[in-house]
Amino acid sequence: MLRLALADLRxxxxxxxxxxxxxxxxxxxxxLLFGLxxxxxxxxxxxxxxxxxxxEIRPLSxxxxxxxxxxxxxxxxQVAFVTPMTRQIASSVAMWVRxxxxxxxxxxxxxxxxxxxxxxxxxxxxxxxLGECVLTEFAAEAIGASxxxxxxxxxxxxxxxRRETGTTExxxxxxxxxxxxxxxxxxxxxxxxxxVESFKDGLGVPAFNWPGDKPxxxxxxxxxxxxxxxxxxxxxxxxxxxxxxxxxxxxxAPAALKATLGYTIPETQSNILLSTELRPLADSSLAAVxxxxxxxxATLLPWVRELKGTLTITxxxxxxxxxxxxxxxxxxxxxxxxxxxxxKGSDEQIHAISALVHPDLAGQLPSAxxxxxxxDQPLTIPLQLIATEGVPADTIMVxxxxxxxxxLATTRPLSxxxxxxxxxxxxxxxxxxxxxxRALEDxxxxxxxxxxxGIPVHTEAQRIQTVIEMDRYLTLIFWLIATVGIGGSMxxxxxxxxxxxxxxxxxxxVLRLLGLxxxxxxxxxxxxxxxxxxxxxxxxxxxxxxxxxxxxxLFRGHLQAGESFCYLPVSTAILAGVIILGxxxxxxxxxxxxxxxxDPAEALRDE
Amino acid sequence: MSTTAKMASPAVEVIDLAGVKKRREKxxxxxxxxxxxxxxxxxxxxSIVGESGCGKSTLLDMLxxxxxxxxxxxxxxSVRHPLPGADIERLNAPQLAAIRRxxxxxxxxxxxxxxxxxxxxxxRLPRRIxxxxxxxxxxxxxxxxxxxxxQLPKLPAFLSGGQRQRVAIARALAHEPPLVLADExxxxxxxxxxxxxxxxxxxLTAQMGVTVIVVTHDLDxxxxxxxxxxTFELVKASGSHTISTCVEKPIG
Numbered sequence: 001m002l003r004l005a006l007a008d009l010r011x012x013x014x015x016x017x018x019x020x021x022x023x024x025x026x027x028x029x030x031x032l033l034f035g036l037x038x039x040x041x042x043x044x045x046x047x048x049x050x051x052x053x054x055x056e057i058r059p060l061s062x063x064x065x066x067x068x069x070x071x072x073x074x075x076x077x078q079v080a081f082v083t084p085m086t087r088q089i090a091s092s093v094a095m096w097v098r099x100x101x102x103x104x105x106x107x108x109x110x111x112x113x114x115x116x117x118x119x120x121x122x123x124x125x126x127x128x129x130l131g132e133c134v135l136t137e138f139a140a141e142a143i144g145a146s147x148x149x150x151x152x153x154x155x156x157x158x159x160x161x162r163r164e165t166g167t168t169e170x171x172x173x174x175x176x177x178x179x180x181x182x183x184x185x186x187x188x189x190x191x192x193x194x195x196v197e198s199f200k201d202g203l204g205v206p207a208f209n210w211p212g213d214k215p216x217x218x219x220x221x222x223x224x225x226x227x228x229x230x231x232x233x234x235x236x237x238x239x240x241x242x243x244x245x246x247x248x249x250x251x252x253a254p255a256a257l258k259a260t261l262g263y264t265i266p267e268t269q270s271n272i273l274l275s276t277e278l279r280p281l282a283d284s285s286l287a288a289v290x291x292x293x294x295x296x297x298a299t300l301l302p303w304v305r306e307l308k309g310t311l312t313i314t315x316x317x318x319x320x321x322x323x324x325x326x327x328x329x330x331x332x333x334x335x336x337x338x339x340x341x342x343x344k345g346s347d348e349q350i351h352a353i354s355a356l357v358h359p360d361l362a363g364q365l366p367s368a369x370x371x372x373x374x375x376d377q378p379l380t381i382p383l384q385l386i387a388t389e390g391v392p393a394d395t396i397m398v399x400x401x402x403x404x405x406x407x408l409a410t411t412r413p414l415s416x417x418x419x420x421x422x423x424x425x426x427x428x429x430x431x432x433x434x435x436x437x438r439a440l441e442d443x444x445x446x447x448x449x450x451x452x453x454g455i456p457v458h459t460e461a462q463r464i465q466t467v468i469e470m471d472r473y474l475t476l477i478f479w480l481i482a483t484v485g486i487g488g489s490m491x492x493x494x495x496x497x498x499x500x501x502x503x504x505x506x507x508x509x510v511l512r513l514l515g516l517x518x519x520x521x522x523x524x525x526x527x528x529x530x531x532x533x534x535x536x537x538x539x540x541x542x543x544x545x546x547x548x549x550x551x552x553x554l555f556r557g558h559l560q561a562g563e564s565f566c567y568l569p570v571s572t573a574i575l576a577g578v579i580i581l582g583x584x585x586x587x588x589x590x591x592x593x594x595x596x597x598x599d600p601a602e603a604l605r606d607e
Numbered sequence: 608m609s610t611t612a613k614m615a616s617p618a619v620e621v622i623d624l625a626g627v628k629k630r631r632e633k634x635x636x637x638x639x640x641x642x643x644x645x646x647x648x649x650x651x652x653x654s655i656v657g658e659s660g661c662g663k664s665t666l667l668d669m670l671x672x673x674x675x676x677x678x679x680x681x682x683x684x685s686v687r688h689p690l691p692g693a694d695i696e697r698l699n700a701p702q703l704a705a706i707r708r709x710x711x712x713x714x715x716x717x718x719x720x721x722x723x724x725x726x727x728x729x730x731r732l733p734r735r736i737x738x739x740x741x742x743x744x745x746x747x748x749x750x751x752x753x754x755x756x757x758q759l760p761k762l763p764a765f766l767s768g769g770q771r772q773r774v775a776i777a778r779a780l781a782h783e784p785p786l787v788l789a790d791e792x793x794x795x796x797x798x799x800x801x802x803x804x805x806x807x808x809x810x811l812t813a814q815m816g817v818t819v820i821v822v823t824h825d826l827d828x829x830x831x832x833x834x835x836x837x838t839f840e841l842v843k844a845s846g847s848h849t850i851s852t853c854v855e856k857p858i859g
Binding site for chain 2: 004007008010011012507510511512513514515516517
């Protein structure tokens with residue numbers, strides 16, 4: 001039967017080819033449509049998932065985030081990577097390949113990176129460590145650098161009218177894929193960025209021998225006692241609140257004043273306590289008050305509000321919580337008790353580390369460590385203890401300026417430079433951050449998290465949503481077209497095969513006359529239908545493969561390795577083939593059933 | 608004659624019809640074919656003669672088991688001696704197809720050859736369908752006798768009308784059936800060729816002992832070789848109702 005059916009097809013090979021082409025013509029565009037839909041959506045989806053850029057959450061405004069905040073974010077399971085970022089303006093440097101002429105230098109942006117940075121790691125570069133850097137492709141092109149080169153980095157600042165520069169060398173350990181960044185940028189460890197920022201702020205960076213200032217800490221006060229021998233005029237008193245920053249004025253009784261200040265002012269003095277409810281005030285406020293009372297012979301005694309620390313006496317296990325009292329040097333003039341041992345005008349930063357304590361506390365070694373603050377970055381200051389009668393056991397007394405600096409330490413991180421005896425300002429926080437969500441699905445949650453905390457962020461959530469929606473709409477449109485297409489091809493397939501069975505009416509009748517019946521007779525058109533549909537499908541598949549190759553070739557500029565715009569998985573191809581063969585058999589059967597109802601005699605003599 | 612009686616003794620009649628009627632309607636035209644009695648003995652050469660529209664093809668198709676009678680008293684078939692015969696009404700479609708396949712050969716007016724098969728394969732077809740070896744000595748002899756041995760590798764389209772009819776005869780005889788039905792086997796060829804084909808056909812079937820029923824409009828051509836002949840009597844029952852009755856036509 002197979003031979004018979006195939007002999008017939010071969011005999012009428014032109015018609016067979018026509019039928020195949022006709023069916024191929026309806027299948028091939030469908031395959032292409034399927035392939036495009038599948039390929040584009042898969043590519044987009046793949047890119048969205050794969051490209052770490054789409055998992056980035058970028059702050060739109062610069063809000064200062066303290067270091068602890070980054071620790072909290074890092075422990076968030078939705079966060080894959082987060083690194084602080086310095087101010088944008090501080091990140092611009094000039095760079096060139098060390099061996100090349102310095103005039104080939106280019107302005108590049110520094111981008112902080114760190115362990116686990118997906119933008120670097122997922123774009124084919126290692127995370128640089130100190131003294132190393134990773135370039136974006138554009139940066140590498142601009143300065144003509146390749147992996148292994150040593151670059152010279154130059155940070156510059158203006159001081160007055162003078163331009164100052166600081167340089168260091170960086171080894172290129174990698175160049176990230178083009179998709180990572182469209183700007184000329186350099187990935188470096190965060191600490192380098194901090195150093196550059198410090199340098200641009202006019203500070204020195206000892207690590208690179210970059211000259212500059214030290215970030216000296218300054219005192220802050222919550223109030224000041226204006227002490228005079230005779231009361232100040234009322235009008236003047238009210239003026240003390242004008243433009244000084246102090247908002248409250250009081251004349252406490254001596255006992256109350258002692259409780260507030262921690263030391264005693266002789267009762268012959270007349271005292272006014274100026275204070276602020278809000279933020280503590282700096283030296284400038286004291287200067288403003290001083291200007292107002294000039295000529296009244298007043299003494300200013302700066303005051304800080306309740307300040308606590310933990311004191312550990314050297315050589316003992318004695319650790320205790322102490323109240324830190326500001327004992328103004330100027331008090332000596334009016335005879336406050338205990339008497340401050342310091343002289344105003346001596347090096348305040350040095351003597352700041354000596355403190356008056358209860359005689360019992362100063363042991364054999366008159367030194368101790370004072371720890372301030374409960375945060376994970378406590379400030380530890382070595383103290384020289386001076387045993388003084390009249391100091392309570394739970395109190396230490398330090399110079400007013402020292403107390404003011406310790407007051408500052410409660411508002412921002414400081415460090416104590418033991419070598420110089422200076423308190424230095426530590427980095428307060430970071431103007432921005434680079435943050436990557438662990439998965440695409442986490443992006444929206446993180447976006448809400450930030451926005452609920454008043455931090456506007458930019459995410460690719462919109463784009464992700466767009467792709468998801470586009471996928472949905474494309475799928476819908478695709479199915480609409482596919483329905484029409486499938487309907488059309490089914491109709492065409494059925495019509496073609498039905499017609500071919502009709503045309504074979506006479507031959508089939510002769511076979512029936514010769515005694516073929518039932519399944520044996522049915523096999524004839526079934527084999528033919530299957531053969532035609534199968535051939536048409538193979539033809540369509542060949543056409544699809546060719547067209548897909550052309551399409552992928554045309555779009556190769558937009559594609560990355562392993563991506564296709566037009567692609568069908570093998571399983572789908574097999575499924576399509578099975579469906580088409582099934583339809584072909586259905587069509588042939590339908591035609592045969594109709595044919596079986598006709599008298600073979602009629603078919604034979606219709607001619 | 609009853610079925611039982613026939614089964615007990617070797618049947619003389621290969622075909623035994625009685626009271627068979629076939630009604631056909633086309634539009635408002637009604638045509639009825641009545642066959643009161645139609646008995647054919649083994650080895651007879653029968654002609655069924657009539658003008659077109661008299662129902663001779665309808666009768667042939669009923670005999671060929673392609674059409675089932677509308678009314679039927681007896682329709683007995685016993686072509687393959689000594690196997691018992693069968694009443695046609697009791698058989699289902701596959702069984703009818705099996706009888707057609709095994710016991711009958713057909714010669715159609717225009718040959719009825721499959722255009723996509725070579726002459727050789729056309730002749731082999733009934734043997735293949737019956738599961739016989741494609742070639743046999745008998746087939747070779749038949750082809751030689753018909754003078755188509757040289758045409759075997761050709762496609763039917765390259766043959767003349769007469770050659771095609773000869774091939775059709777060869778195909779009808781290829782599986783050596785006991786009964787051959789022929790529908791106007793010589794209508795498409797000229798008189799001389801027709802006579803040659805007729806004689807060869809008669810000769811081969813006589814040698815093989817085959818029962819032959821030929822439908823023809825050309826009584827003069829077939830009568831000389833026929834043992835018996837049947838014809839039709841047409842009666843117009845009304846304006847649109849025609850009854851055609853099959854009767855034996857005495858020869859001589």
